[in-house]
Amino acid sequence: MAKRKSHNLKWVKETLELKEDHHWQSKDGYKIFVAGRGAVRFDVPQDWRFEADDESFKFTDGEPPDDNCRLEVSYNLLPKADWRDFPLMGIVKKLMREDERNVIEVGKVVKLPRQTAHIVWGELKFIDDSEDREAYSRICVGIGSGIQCLITFDYWADDAEAVTPVWDVVLESLTLGLYIRDPRTGLAFPD
Numbered sequence: 001m002a003k004r005k006s007h008n009l010k011w012v013k014e015t016l017e018l019k020e021d022h023h024w025q026s027k028d029g030y031k032i033f034v035a036g037r038g039a040v041r042f043d044v045p046q047d048w049r050f051e052a053d054d055e056s057f058k059f060t061d062g063e064p065p066d067d068n069c070r071l072e073v074s075y076n077l078l079p080k081a082d083w084r085d086f087p088l089m090g091i092v093k094k095l096m097r098e099d100e101r102n103v104i105e106v107g108k109v110v111k112l113p114r115q116t117a118h119i120v121w122g123e124l125k126f127i128d129d130s131e132d133r134e135a136y137s138r139i140c141v142g143i144g145s146g147i148q149c150l151i152t153f154d155y156w157a158d159d160a161e162a163v164t165p166v167w168d169v170v171l172e173s174l175t176l177g178l179y180i181r182d183p184r185t186g187l188a189f190p191d
Helices: 088-097 157-173
Strands: 002-005 011-014 030-035 040-045 049-052 057-060 069-077 102-112 117-128 133-144 147-156
Touching (some): 030 057, 040 069, 040 147, 117 157, 147 157
Antiparallel strands (some): 030 040, 102 117, 117 133
16 A cells, blocks of 8 residues: 655555565564655554554554554655764754653663664653553654654553554664655665
8 A cells, every 4th residue: 555645735545556576574463654655664563543644644553532552753855964963862852851741751862773874762751631641752853865754652651561562663664765666566776
């Protein structure tokens, strides 16, 4: 299945048959999410619900409001420049410091080793005011191959053991700026 934007900024669903010798691979129990022909790619649980809006893509483990966690991603194309020294650690720390929820704990910021991208993420714990319940929020910012992405993951504290492996798979499979000319094959070529 491929998503593409038309000129009126509405998402159009399009189903394509994969070729027999396609190269798409994901972890067992997961499916592949690709936005912008490969600007952003990662694996998400097979049974999670997907929703696209004008500025982001959302995945939930159930139909809202009965969902227990939400993964959201957005991305931007960057102007040609050397982004290696961009202060991602400081940006993520600032995002966590300035979070307006009832934050009760801020974790450390982690840098992921990648050859073609700079990826950092952090976690905070907060009290969800609507349910008076502890929750976590993870924030990831990545820059690579002319793409900047923001990924957030919110979940209840008592579901942490069950859902944090999803975050690990998302970050492990995260690829930026590897463009796919033909989604039926999954082959990536430089443009």
